[in-house]
Structure formats: C-alpha cells, structure tokens
Amino acid sequence: MSTAGLSIPFKAEFDVNSQEFSLSGVVRPRSINEIAGNISMLKAAIDQVRGVLYINVKRLVQMNNTAFHAFARVVLDACQARPDIRFVIVTSSVVGWTTRMFGHLNKIEPQITIEVYDSKFYPGQSFVENTSFIPILRTQTKMTWRHERTILPRHGMRSGITMADICCGIGDFVVLVQKEFQPARIVALDHSKASLAYARDVAAGFGITDIEYTYGDASEMLLEGNQFDFVSCRHSLQIFNQPDALLAELYRICKPGGRVYVTNEKNSHCLGEPRSQSIQWTYNEVAKLFSHFEMDVELGPKSRRYLTDAGFEDIVVESFMVTNLDGDAQDFADVIAAWEDVYAGEMSVKRGDSPEFIQRFRQGFQDHIFAALHPKGYAGWPIWVASGRKPR
C-alpha cells in the first residue's frame, strides 16, 4: 500500500505583523517531542503579541489528540499568565471537527474565542451564493456548452483523465463533461451548499453517481496537491477579489504536466443590435458595479497574464461569442432577464443607486433582450477561454 504524495505536509508559521500563528496540513505525532519546535514557536509568538493572537487553523487538515492537547495546553496556560491577551482561533466550516474540538477551549477559558472564517468571507458572497442564480447558471451552461464541447479537447480534455471543477456551481458542466468525455474521476467543489445540493440532484437525475461533489473554499482547498490532469474553473476567477490566490490553488492541485482551464467574461463587450448604445452603456455599468463589490468581470482578456504570472507554460487563449442565433433565442433572453434581476434588482440597490440610474440600467438589459428576440436582431455574450500547463 502506498500513500505517497497523498499527505499534505504540516506547517506552523507565525506572522508578527498580523499577529497570526497558523497551523496547516496533517499533524499526527506519536509524542509531543516531534512537535516541540512548533510548540516553542507558539510560546514565542505569545510572548511577542499585544492584545490578540490569531491562531489560524483554516487549513489544518488533520490533527491528532496528542498534538491538539499540546497546543491547547500552551494556550490555556497563557490565559493564566497573560490575562492581557485574547486568543481568536480561526477555523473553517469545511473542516467541521476543528470547530468542535477547538470550541471546547472557550468553555474552559472565555479569553479564547472561535471564529469560523468562511461564514462571510468574500465581498460578493451574498450575491454569488444566492440561490436565485441557480436557474440562470443552468441556462448559461447550456449555451456555453455548445461552444466549449469542441473547444475543450484543445485544452487537454480527454477520456480517462482525473479532473476537478472548482467553483462548480450547480455542477451541470461536469455532468456534460462526464457524458461527452468520460474522465476517470471528477471532483467538483463549491462553497454554496444550496448549489451543491442541486448539483447532486441533477447528477442523480442523469443516473450519474460517481461525481464527487464537495463543499469547500476554492482559495483554501483541502485537496492534496499534484493530483489532477485537468482543473477547470469557469466564470469564477472574475468574481474573486484575489484571482491570483485562487489561481495559485488551482496550480497546486494540478499535476505537473496537467492543465488548468479557466473561462471568464468581459462584460462591457456584451453587444446587440438594434439599440446598441443603450446596451453598451448598461454593460459598461455592469463592469463598474461588479468592481464596486471587488469583482472583475472584465477579466477575460487578462487571463493570459494571470496564467503567466501564476507560473503556467504553453498558454492557450481563445474566445467565443454566445449569441441569440446559437440555439434558442429565448434562452438567451432568459439569461439576460435573470442578470437584470440580480444586477439591477439586487446589486445596484445594495450599492445605493438612484431610481433614475436603476431605470436606465434596466433599460439596457431590456434592449439586449429586444435585440435577441428581434427577427433581424443580433445579441452576443463574449467569453474568453484560457488554459496553461503546469511545468513538469
């Protein structure tokens, strides 16, 4: 039996500027002597901080009782010796047992509190994990699939590979991939429990039982490194306030020689005829609106740079335009209507825009729908596809 390459190395670090001591990976020592160095590091950290010490266990994948007791002991002793400092243990909702285990420390010493970092952690979370997005995502994927199905093989998709789809949403992309390309293993990760529940239902409806849908934070994944031939992340780099951090994670889980595949938009380039000016004005505003919430929906053409900076080689970039002529024009119109609901109906309101602005903002979406359904009209939604190979 070999588990080579499966375990995540244990790491303890202290950053004095953020007063944060972090533990990550797998720590299962036989005796506390094996972690003596890390224990001293924690003690030294406590000596240096003022006010509060953050103990970050977000990426602590495994910790046995021996290690837990040793670290807990240091913190509990410090509570006695240093009533002037507070301890905030930062856990994640993904590794639920850490929250339970560390949670007990608060019952012993109220100076120790627990924070689950990902209960509210990225600026656009409430919009993006919003269930009202679910029906749009499905129609969107149906429209983009017509193109991606022929594009994917140029980016490394083939049968028998192991793949991960990160920020999988409602998971219909992987269902389509499974039917078309038959990869050997598919892991699909998202941070929306509602979307994942929906995804599992969709897969079950297709009689597909072997897609591993998992709850997680794409920027702090528990998945081991170097394990996938193909890692996709669709329409999602653009909604992260730190796309490079997410890309670093995609890189990490990809096998050397494997490829990371991302798709993104440049919303200001959505177009339509007739009424092109109103449409263009609105989509320019969409880009500004997202950037207000720290999301860059103009990212598409920047993906070459992002992939290069992340260390990928053999970068391939292409673009395609979803249009009202691809299939069902009504599908196109439905997607735009859903965008209007969320962008004008929720996000713009949340930003505090005036009713006049919102009315004009809505008009552009209406005009885009008009163009899509017009017998002589044309409406488009451009997408950029980019992939890069992780060096061997």
Added chain:
Amino acid sequence: MDVAEKAPAEATFEPLLQIEMEMGTFLSNWHHCDQLSTFIARIISHNRTDPVRHSNFFSSALNELLEVSFRGGSPDGQIGCAVYRHGRTERVKLTFPCLSRQRQFFSEAVSNTRREDALARYLDSISTGLTPSRDVVLLDLAINFDAQIRLENSAPPSITLVVDLPLEGIVS
C-alpha cells in the same frame, strides 16, 4: 456477555471493507496509523454525499482508534479492522491483542464515554493533562464525532472495540 452486543441493529449493518495485519508489523511503524486511516477513509467514503469531507472526518476518527491500539496493543497476534455501514452511520470494529490489565482499562474507558459527565471529564482532561490519556481519546470520539462506543467479546488476548460514527449527518 456485553448486553449491547445483542442490539437488533447489528444484522442490518452491511460490510464495506476488512483489513488484517500482523500486530508486530503494524507496531513496527507509527505512520501505519496515519496511512491506514487515510487509505480506508478514502475507500469507504467514495459513495458518501461529500466524499472528500467524509473521508477527512472518518480518517480523523479512525486514526485515533488506530493510535489507541498502537499504544495499548501487544505484538503477538493480528490486528483486524472492519468497516460496516448502516444508513448514515459507519461502524468500525477494531480487534487487536492486548494484555489483560489493558482490557480492564479499555472497558472502563468505554463506559466513561457513556456517562453523563463525559463532557466535563473531557474538558477537565484538556485543561489539566499535558498529553492525552487513551481515556480522553475515546471521550473525544464520543464528544466531537458523536461516536457510540462499546466493547465486544473476543477471544483473549484480543479485544474488539465497536465504534459507530454517524458522520454523514455531521458532514452534510
């Protein structure tokens, strides 16, 4: 005979996997605990709702059990680990040889997990002990993983720990 052994649910648990190993071989390397728990967890979790996280939770719990047998077991004989499933619960049966005073110890530790003051004992041990006792490891499983733990009769010098882990409900 242990009363719990006659629990009617017994029959409905379906076997998933069974591993046997010479105890001497198992004891030759501490990392066997980590490797076996990781390996078994992956295999049995593949058809759970969230296989990645189920496997993480299961590995945590199983590793503690294996560590307990590593620390408390004796080298002659076999260690056996079998995993069963019923609904949202996995059952681990871990059989290993140990000395008779260890048997006594285990039966006390197991009954402590069912006492009303289990949480208080657990907290007490975190706040006082420098290293966890095996007693505490079983309390940890009962408290943090909602485990139900009992001992099943097996031929001396072996003992069998039976641990029901309702992880599917905790994970998803």
